[in-house]
Amino acid sequence: MNNEALDDASIAATAHLKPIAEIAAAAGVPDEALEPYGRHQGKIDVACLGGGEPTGAVVLVSAMSPTPAGEGKSTVTVGLGDALAAAGHRTMIALREPSLGPVFGLKGGATGGGNAQIVPMVSINLHFTGDFHAITSANNLLAAMVDNHLHHGNALDLDPESISFKRVLDVNDRALRRIRLDSGGGRETGFDITAASEVMAVLCLARDMGDLKARLGRITVGFTRSGLPVTAGDLEASGAMAMLLRDALKPNLVQTIAGTPALVHGGPFANIAHGCNSAIATDTARRLADVVVTEAGFGADLGAEKFLDIKARAADCAPTVVVLVATVRALKMHGGRDKADLAGSDPTAVAAGLPNLARHVRNVRRYGYEPVVALNRFGTDGDEELAVVENYCADNGVRCAITEVHARGAAGGAELARHVGALLGQTPSYRGIYPPGADVEEQIEAIVRQVYGGDGVEFAPEARAQLERIRAHGWERLPVCIAKTQYSFSDDPSLLGAPSGFTVRVRELVPKTGAGFVVALTGTVMTMPGLPAAPAAERMDVHDDGTVAGLF
Incomplete structure (x- = not known):
């Protein structure tokens, strides 16, 4: 069926979903481990899976610094998983659950888009399994x-x-x-x-x-x-x-439109939390599949840094491959164009935005990986604009693939899958930017200088007092989880591109001794967001027959 003209919700509504028991069986989940939640979603009782170590290779999908225009990172993650499965890899996708905050706020749904979606889309975006x-x-x-x-x-x-x-x-x-x-x-x-x-x-x-x-x-x-x-x-x-939390601890099994199994479990934000799906879901996927495609929220300075410095260390799941999603329109915004003026072709603005992508490439390399750039193509992108990014990657020895999974599904991610597949046989090469025993203050300094590109850190008096309390209780060796704006390497959302000469101000340090890290609140980032002037909720409705409108 040709559905290129349909919107995301219509594509999801017309998708042919397999019964969840069929998806589970194909993924190697025994009957006794599956707890169905309706026909198309279920939970996995990990204790019933039997033995087996988590040996599947992890492909971490991250991105350049995002913009309000949206870069489609979840869409690329789903499409890459489908493309790897189509290429013959035993693949499972592991994603976070959507939060109702962004669903009804600015972003809308969070299950991918077009022909690269996880389904049932409406259920996952709303209450899912509770x-x-x-x-x-x-x-x-x-x-x-x-x-x-x-x-x-x-x-x-x-x-x-x-x-x-x-x-x-x-x-x-x-x-x-x-x-x-x-x-x-x-x-x-x-x-x-x-x-x-x-x-x-x-x-x-x-x-x-x-x-x-x-x-x-x-x-x-x-x-x-x-x-x-x-x-x-x-x-x-x-x-x-x-x-x-007894049932919530069990990972949720769903599928993509193409029938690739997906575990969707946990949902911390990456700008104010650690931004990765659950360790249990990642481990379960690694036990069931040879390749696990997962993502970390926002840009590589946030989600990927926390995946590598917090989750990978705690859960022993260092990635084998790191993918960076980039878009022409994000590069234009980082190159000086306004969000309302992104449609016209402007290779010069794309080139001006490349330092942002280049810093993310440099950072991934500092962690020991050679990234693959997934250039997520939108309908307004011009060939000359795309060529600017391709030429930059070629000149700097970076693998790059134009990706069209939104429009074409797995076929639109075949080139990206080939690049990723070529790297799957290598041994994970993760190296941290600070040693495991580094003090909280040393960790923050290392992240600000080496990942963000800043000049240093300023601690507010309250944060300095909290740091002394953290040291007094022996918590100073816990990893740090920096909460900052997703739009900039700095703590100022207006500083786009690849800013330099800035200082990050830490206003508060909060020990999360159960999670096992210390949250450093910077800038004006809030742990309770607000709704925008025109929230997405205003465009949503449910029809008399129960069908949902406006979720995408």
Whole structure:
């Protein structure tokens, strides 16, 4: 069927989906391990998979610095997985679950696009199997138990002013950023979005139920008046939290339009969290497939850095190949063109934006990889503009493939799959930009100077005091998770391209002792986003027959 003229939602609606049991069987999932959630999605009980080490090669898809125009990284990830499967590789895709915040905010759906989508699209984008709700409930149970402890005498002598653990909601709601509670003497707090919560990070980094419970128990909610940390374990909350997360811990199995199996599990943001799907899903995919195509959120300075410096170290899943998605329109914006003026051909603006891509290429090489550039083609791209990128790659020894998976599915990713396939036999060559035992301050300096290209770091007085507390409690060797704008290498979203001469300002350091990292909040980045002036929700509806409109 020729569906090139159809929109993304129509393509997804007309796709022929196989029963989930058929997808599971083809992927090597035994009947006893599959827990169907309807006809086309299910969960995998990893404990029923039997033995076997995770040996599949990981292909990490990242990107140049994104723009509000959108670069189609998830679409390329899905299309590459389909293309590798079509080329004969036993392939599985591993992606994050969409958060309702972006779905109803600025970005809309997050399941790929065109002929490179994971399906059932509507279900995945909306409530799916309930994982986000379970994470929200577990998080807010702990928050309620904190305030209940204060109400009933505060036997642990928890200082209300030190409580850093917040409630969460999977909606962009700026009105909840700062609230005042009746408990604890009327203390001030706020909400984070669920995707930024420590419980989300814990679920995504846990290896099994035992590890999940241990990590939940280590979550620091605040400090006693004498300065000692108080944890979820101290409040005896971790068991009940784990109970709420029992089913959410199991990875979700779906399929692409082409029938490639996909695990969609966990959903931390990469600008305010670590931005990768769950370690359990990645491990499961590596046990079932020879090649696992996964992505890390936003540009390589955010998601890929955190995948390599946090997830790969914690879960022993260093990638074999790294792909960088680039687009002509993103290069134009980084070259000085306005978002509203991207349609006309402008090879000069494309060339002016190349330093942004070049810095990402340099960074991937610093981690020990030779990247493959996936030049995601849009209908407005001119041949001369595409040639600018191809020539840059050829001149700098970078593999490059024009990718048209949105329009052509697996066939549009065949060249990209050939480049990736040629690198699959190599041994992962990951090397960190800082040693495993580096201090938090040393890590931040290394990332800012070597990855972002900045001149250094400035710590706000509050952050400096928090750093001393982190050191006093022996947490200074935890990896750092930097929260910053996705639009710039700096902490200023207006500095596009490849800026230099800037200093990154760390305003707050938050130890996430359950997740096992320290969050460094920079610039004006928020852990509870707000809706734009015209949110995507305004364009959405459900018809009388139950079909959804406006999700894409």
